[in-house]
C-alpha cells in the first residue's frame with residue numbers, strides 16, 4: 001500500500017441538496033497562473049485527481065469537486081477550480097457557497113466579504129448573519145433569445161442562450177412538468193435538447209458548447225419562490241440545487257426582457273424546492289452582475305487512501 005503523493009484531504013458540504021467536495025490538501029503544483037490557466041493544466045495533467053474525487057466509488061455523478069488554491073493576487077482570499085464527473089467548470093455558485101461554508105468550518109474566515117479567483121473571473125462571497133452566503137458573480141448576459149430547435153421526440157423547442165458563469169439553454173414551460181416525480185422524464189428531455197443543440201451546431205458566438213440545459217415552470221408555493229427549475233449539467237447529472245450560475249443566466253434573461261429591475265429579488269426554487277435568491281446590478285442594457293444567495297451545510301471530512309493494488313483507486317472513468 002502506498003500514497004504516491006501528499007495526502008489528499010477533502011471537506012464535503014451540500015448547498016440546497018447539491019454536493020460540493022473541496023480538496024483542501026494534496027493538490028499538485030498547477031503552475032501558479034490564472035485560475036483559467038491552472039484549470040487547463042489540471043485537465044491536461046491531473047485528470048486522475050478529478051476522477052478520484054468526483055467519480056465513483058468515492059464520488060457519484062452529481063458530485064461537484066473543487067480545488068482550494070492560493071490566489072494569484074494576494075489581495076484575494078483564495079482561488080478555486082470546480083470540476084464534476086466529466087471535466088472542469090468555469091464557475092459554480094452552489095460550489096462557491098459550499099466553499100464559503102468550508103472556509104468558515106476551517107476557521108479561515110468568520111464574517112465580511114472576500115474576493116475569490118475562479119476560471120470565469122473574480123467573484124465575491126459575503127457571509128450573512130443568517131448563515132446564508134451571497135455570491136456576486138462575473139458579468140452575465142443573454143446572448144440570443146427565442147432560439148428554435150427541432151428535438152427528436154419532442155418537436156420544436158424554443159429557448160434562450162445565456163452566460164451565467166457557464167453556458168445555458170433556458171426553456172420556459174415546455175417539456176415535462178417540473179416536479180420530482182418527473183426527474184427521469186426531465187433528464188430524458190433535457191438530454192435530448194442538449195443532443196439537438198450539438199447536432200444543430202448551436203453554440204455560443206465565441207464557439208463554446210452550450211453544456212447546461214435549464215427548464216422552468218411555476219413554483220409549488222408562490223409565496224416561497226417565483227419559479228421552479230430543473231438543470232441538466234455536463235456529465236448528465238441534474239443539479240439538486242436551483243443552480244446558481246443557472247439562476248444568474250435566468251436573471252440576465254429576466255433583465256433583458258424588462259421583467260426584473262436592478263435590486264429586485266428573484267427567488268429561484270430547484271427540483272427539491274430549495275431556494276436561491278438573486279438580484280442584479282446593471283452594467284449596461286444587456287449585461288448584469290448577479291448576486292445569488294443560499295446556504296450550505298458541512299457534511300464531513302476525509303483523508304483519501306490510494307492502495308496500489310486497487311485498480312479503481314483513481315475512480316471509475318465516466319465512460320465505463
Ligand code: PYC
Pocket residue numbers: 018064091092093094095166233239241242243244245246
Ligand atoms: O450552482 O452554479 C451552480 C452549479 C453549476 C453546476 C452545478 N451547480
